[in-house]
Amino acid sequence: MCLGGVLPGTRMVTAALTAALIASHFVDPVRGLRAHPAGWLFIPFLAYAAANVAWVTPVRWLGWSDWLNWTQAVAVFWVVLNGIEAPACRRFIGGLLVAVGLVASALALYQHSVKPDWIMLGRTQAAQFIGRSSGPFGIPNSLGALMALLIPPVGFLAVGRGRPASQRILWALVFFALGVGFVLAISRGAWVSLAAALGLRLMFAPGRSLGQRFAASAAAVGAGALIAAGLYYSYPMMHVRIEQFRADAGERTRPIMWRGAIKIFEAHPVLGGGGGSYDTLFEPFRPDGYIDRPVYAHCDYLNTLADFGAVGFVLFFGAAGTVAWRCARAGGLAGAAFTGLLAFSLHLLVDFDLKIPALAMISATIAALATREAWPGATRPSAPPGSGIGPARGAALCTAAAAVAFTGLWAVPMYRAEAFRYAAREKINKMALARVDESREGNAIALIVADMERAVALDPANAQAWSDKAYAESLLALSQTARTAELGVDVARDANRAIALCPLLPEFWIRRGTGYDMQLRWLEGGDSYVQALKLAPLGAASWYYQGYHLSLAPNQVGPAMAAVEISLRLDPGFLLAQSLRQRLAIRLQQHP
Numbered sequence: 001m002c003l004g005g006v007l008p009g010t011r012m013v014t015a016a017l018t019a020a021l022i023a024s025h026f027v028d029p030v031r032g033l034r035a036h037p038a039g040w041l042f043i044p045f046l047a048y049a050a051a052n053v054a055w056v057t058p059v060r061w062l063g064w065s066d067w068l069n070w071t072q073a074v075a076v077f078w079v080v081l082n083g084i085e086a087p088a089c090r091r092f093i094g095g096l097l098v099a100v101g102l103v104a105s106a107l108a109l110y111q112h113s114v115k116p117d118w119i120m121l122g123r124t125q126a127a128q129f130i131g132r133s134s135g136p137f138g139i140p141n142s143l144g145a146l147m148a149l150l151i152p153p154v155g156f157l158a159v160g161r162g163r164p165a166s167q168r169i170l171w172a173l174v175f176f177a178l179g180v181g182f183v184l185a186i187s188r189g190a191w192v193s194l195a196a197a198l199g200l201r202l203m204f205a206p207g208r209s210l211g212q213r214f215a216a217s218a219a220a221v222g223a224g225a226l227i228a229a230g231l232y233y234s235y236p237m238m239h240v241r242i243e244q245f246r247a248d249a250g251e252r253t254r255p256i257m258w259r260g261a262i263k264i265f266e267a268h269p270v271l272g273g274g275g276g277s278y279d280t281l282f283e284p285f286r287p288d289g290y291i292d293r294p295v296y297a298h299c300d301y302l303n304t305l306a307d308f309g310a311v312g313f314v315l316f317f318g319a320a321g322t323v324a325w326r327c328a329r330a331g332g333l334a335g336a337a338f339t340g341l342l343a344f345s346l347h348l349l350v351d352f353d354l355k356i357p358a359l360a361m362i363s364a365t366i367a368a369l370a371t372r373e374a375w376p377g378a379t380r381p382s383a384p385p386g387s388g389i390g391p392a393r394g395a396a397l398c399t400a401a402a403a404v405a406f407t408g409l410w411a412v413p414m415y416r417a418e419a420f421r422y423a424a425r426e427k428i429n430k431m432a433l434a435r436v437d438e439s440r441e442g443n444a445i446a447l448i449v450a451d452m453e454r455a456v457a458l459d460p461a462n463a464q465a466w467s468d469k470a471y472a473e474s475l476l477a478l479s480q481t482a483r484t485a486e487l488g489v490d491v492a493r494d495a496n497r498a499i500a501l502c503p504l505l506p507e508f509w510i511r512r513g514t515g516y517d518m519q520l521r522w523l524e525g526g527d528s529y530v531q532a533l534k535l536a537p538l539g540a541a542s543w544y545y546q547g548y549h550l551s552l553a554p555n556q557v558g559p560a561m562a563a564v565e566i567s568l569r570l571d572p573g574f575l576l577a578q579s580l581r582q583r584l585a586i587r588l589q590q591h592p
Helices: 008-026 043-055 060-083 087-113 140-159 165-185 188-203 210-234 236-247 254-267 300-327 332-347 357-374 391-433 442-458 463-479 481-501 506-518 522-535 540-551 554-570 575-590
Strands: none
Touching (some): 043 060, 043 300, 087 357, 140 188, 140 357, 165 188, 463 506, 481 506, 506 540, 540 575
16 A cells, blocks of 8 residues: 555565564464475575575665565465465455455545545655556556456456355445556556456366357457447547557557667576666667666566576576466366466566565465465475474474564665665755755755765665765755865765675766766766766766766866767756756857
8 A cells, every 4th residue: 555565665664564474474383394385386486586686686785675575475475375274364365455456446536536646655646647547556557457466356256156146246346446446547558468368268268169268258358349449439548548559559668678678688698687687787778869767677577587587587487387377277266366367467568567566465465365276285284283393393483583583684774774765865856856956955965965874874785875875965065165075085985885886887987976076086087977978878867977077177168068968969858968058058158
């Protein structure tokens, strides 16, 4: 309910709760390490991913956060699969997920009908998503993915036989409510994924002739097409989305991100670029004119290939495919849940749902419930309760203790540090967007510097925190001009700490160049900006800072103007570059 759990402050709480879940499972005396085989299938991937983050990735602070997200999803899958045995308890968990879906749909309706720019945690929705509902998430596509998971099992409860008419009517109402949220998300990928999943399930359903299966699949796809056509003509935002899709001849930006992931994989085919590294390694493959920061590849399959290579891809999706194969012929409610999981897996082709903690953990929960029904497996310990602490019991207790210690001593401080950094950087960004005069905000910036100091104290391995601390210190100099050189020493030092942890990010070199410029070490600053340009030759910010650096020398106004022009060609809306160009034009007029 907190934007899908993507913010670092929320991740900190989630990590603590997951550790408590793991500990409570393994300290239970009727549990042991003898568990359902499906749970063990994912352990090799977690071990490999940890080694990858420790020794391969160039962005370890991001890699460990990514690894924890995978670990939490696998932990939830393990506990639900092995620890939730009573049918009534499994029904309760399923009902709770449906309740979450209903709340999400109600929030989506509120966004649509009352306040289109509202999202959770007191934030404002991004302008690009206005008109589409995201429910408790920050991204409408995430709401679509959640509904695609829940709609098939709820639909089965509404139309399946063997239940009183009153229950079926109730489930039909729930189905309609979830459908409202599904429509208001206006997620083309989620719609197509659910329709394709239903068509595939009906096409390969056992117990029917080929003709019957083909007819049922065609009927499902046809019904979906009729619903889409009705929405196209009756719902304006749906019309806009389809016309946008048609104008772009499909997708415009996603193929750019997909090609970047493929290029990264081609450069690192076996082990990948490293966990959490996609956004960093994308920069050399950025095409001219693409100014967005991708963060993720918008395809979890390609993102996993880029980050973890063929080894990681096979370990994780091979395990998931094995579980899916064993559950594919399930019938009843488990079969309907499998259809939702199939829709979710198809949606991974066009989005990054596994990077959203809530979606990763919910899909893991549903997968565990379906697996428990479709793939019977031994889940009881070999020794009965009260038979003493044998090797299995000892290992279970050690696992519980390790989960608590690991989370309390490392994961929570890491997320707490990132929460300080994230909030402080948001304040800087808001100042920039509001075009605030930083020279008048000395007290506010001093507080931001203090938060950055807390971040690096809690997690000295967070290179981004060191770079952002350098950024804040450079802004502080605008209000404390007498300390410019002194603060420049601090800026360069902190930027060097960031570079030592990860030399691949151009932003870190820009910060170091700024620190040297503040100390009047112009030539050394120039070397830093040149390195930033080498790392991001098509980055508008790299060319802007190069232009600003050159503008500090009276005889370099012409080259400075040329650098700024390149920056504005790459990003015509870059306000800082526009302002610098105006100032340089005045200087050229005064001193041609």
